[in-house]
Amino acid sequence: MLRPFFRAALIDVLFWAGYCAFIVSMSAAFGQVTSGAVFIAVALSAELWAVGQAMRRIAHRRHWFELGPLRLAVRLFACVLIGAALSQLVLVPVLWVAATHDWVYLGPDNTAGFAAPMLVMYWAQTASSLALWTALWSWTVAMRRYREGEIARLNAESLRNASELDALRARLNPHFVFNALNNLRALINEDTERARELVTRLSSTLRHALDHSQREQVSVAEELTVVDDYLAVESVHYEDRLRVTREIDPAALDLRLPPMALQLLVENAIKHGIARTPGGGELSLRVRGDGGRLRIEVANPGKIEAESVRRGVGLAYLRTRLAHAATPGSFELRQHGARVHAHMEIPQ
Template structure:
C-alpha cells in the first residue's frame, strides 16, 4: 500500500516536472529562435516520451532491486537506462517529426529536416542530461527516505530490545525468589549463623549479577556458572532434598561466550516450571559442550511442557532476541526424561 501511494505521488510529480519542462522549452525556443509549430511538436513529444521513460526506468529499478545493490552497481544501471531512454525518446520524436515536416503539418524556422549525425548526437546528449538530472533527484529522494526508514526500524528494534532487557531484569529480580531467600536467612540466623552468612553472600552475588547484566553484551561460561552456582545454593536452602543437580561441563568451553544471564535463566526456568511443580522434586541436569564451532548448553528438568511453560515468557523472549542477533538457536521440547532446553551459540 505504501509503495502504491509512493508510485502515485511519483507519477504526479513526474507529470508536473515534464509539463513544466515543455513549457520552458517552448518559451525559450520562441524567445531565441522564433515560435513555430515544429518546436511545439518537438517539445510536447519530448516531454511525453521522457514522462513515460522516466516512469519505466523507476519501475525497473524498484522491481529488479537496483536500490539494494551497491552505489556503483546502481549508478551503472541508471546511466545505462538513461542512455537507452534518451535514444528511444529521440527515435520517437524523429518518427513523429519527420513525417509531419514532409507532409507540411508543422514547420521549423529555416525549413528543412534538422537531422544528421552531429545534430542527432547533440539531441541525444541533451536529452540524457535532462533526464539524468531528474533521475538523480528522485533517486536521491528515495535514498534519503530509505535511510530514514532504516534508521526508524533500527531505533524501533533498539527500543524493543531495551524493553525486553528491562522486562528481563524485572523478571530476574523475582520477588518470590527474594522473599523466600530472606525468610530462609531469617530462619537460619539462630539455627545456623554460618550458613545464614553464606546464604546472604550467595544472594548478594546473584542480585548483583542481575543488576549488572544489562551493562555487558557478553560473558563467559565460567562466569555464568559461578552465578548459577550461587543461585542454586540459595534455592537449595528452600527446596532442600527436592532439588538435586548434576553438572557436566567440558573444560574446553569454559571461556566460550554467551549472553549474560542466559544459563541462569534456563536454570531458573527449570526450577520454577520443573522442580517446583513435580512431586518430590527431581534432578536438574546441566550439560555444556561444543558442536563444531558452536557452544551448546542443555538444561533438563523433570517437568512437563504445557501452555504455561512453552517458552513464551519475557525472559525467554529476551533470550531468543539476543540469540537471533548473534545467529544462535534455542529450543524447548518435552522428551521421555523431562523438558529439554537447548541453547546453541556460534563462536
C-alpha cells in the same frame, strides 16, 4: 552544520551552475561563445532549477516516495516531460524577441534556430538534463529514507529488546529476591554464618544480572559463576528438594553466549520443574563445545506446558536474543519421559 533544506538547495544551485558552465563550454568547443549562448545557458539553468524546486515540493507534499517505485517513476517521468516543455515555452518566446531585436547574438541568422525540428530537439535536450537531475535527486532521497528506515528499525529493535529485558527483570527479580529475603530472615537467628553466605550469594547474583545486561555476550565461565550463585540461593529455599548434577566441558568455558541465557534455563527448570514436583528432583546441567558450536542442555522433572512456553517472558527473550544474533542460534524444549530437556546451540 547546514540544515537539510539549505544543504539540498545549495547542492541544486551547484548542479545547475555546473550545467550552465557546461553549456557555455560546449558553445566554445563547437564555435564561439555568443551572447545568445550565454543567455540560453543562464536562463535555462535558472528555469530548470525552479522546475526542480517545484517538483521537490510537490513530491514531498503529496508523499510520492511512499507510493512505491513504479508509481513514483511514472510521476517523476511526467514531471520531467512537462517541466522541460514549460521551460522551453518560457525561454523560446523571450529568446525570439531578444534575437529579432538584436539584443542577443545567436549566429549569422538569429532566427534560424526557431524551426520546429530544432525546437523539438531543444525540448529533448532539456528533458534529458532535467531527467539526470531528477534521477540523482530521487536516488538521494531514496537512500536517505532507506537509512532513516534502518535507523528507525534498529531503534525500535533496541527499544523492544530493552523492554523485553526490563520485563524479564521485573519477572525474575521480585519472586527470586522475595524468597531469598524470607529465607534470610529465617536464617539470621538460626545460622548466622549461612545467613552471611546467603547475602553474599544474593548480592553477587544481582550484581552479575545488572552487569551482564549491559553486554552482548559473556563467556561460559562467567555465566556459570552467575548460575552457581543463583543455585546457592535457591538451595537454601528448596534444600534437599533441589539436587544438581553437572557435566561441564573445560574446552567450552571460553565460548560465548548471550548474558543470563544459561541462568534463564536453570531458573525455568526450577520454577516449572523442581518447584512443581513433589519431593523436588534432579536438575542436570550439561555444557560442551562441539564442532564450533556451544551446546547446552538443562533437564528437570516435569511436563512441557504449552501455555507457559507460549507466554513465558524469559523463553521469549532467549529466543529473540538467539534469533537476532550475528550468527543465529537455536533453542527448543523436548519431553523425554517424565523429564523436560532444554537444548540450546550457539555457533561460535
